[in-house]
Amino acid sequence: MKKALNARCGGCGNIFLIAVLPMPLEKAAQLMKRAGCPSCGETKRIFAAASTPIDESGQSAGFEPVDNSVDNGEN
């Protein structure tokens, strides 16, 4: 199954597609380096986010953003 390699913008938190895996790691790294946020234009603070499976229709099956914040589950 193909997977979407996502990136998270350090500027606005937007998550966007960088590459579709499998792809040679060095090429994916190059894409990551060159990537700019399509939402705010940030190019420096682009971080790797979760990769997500792509279903048969070729669309990403949904983002699973990496969230470092701790959710205590308290209301």
Ligand SMILES: [Zn+2]
């Ligand atoms: Zn952004």
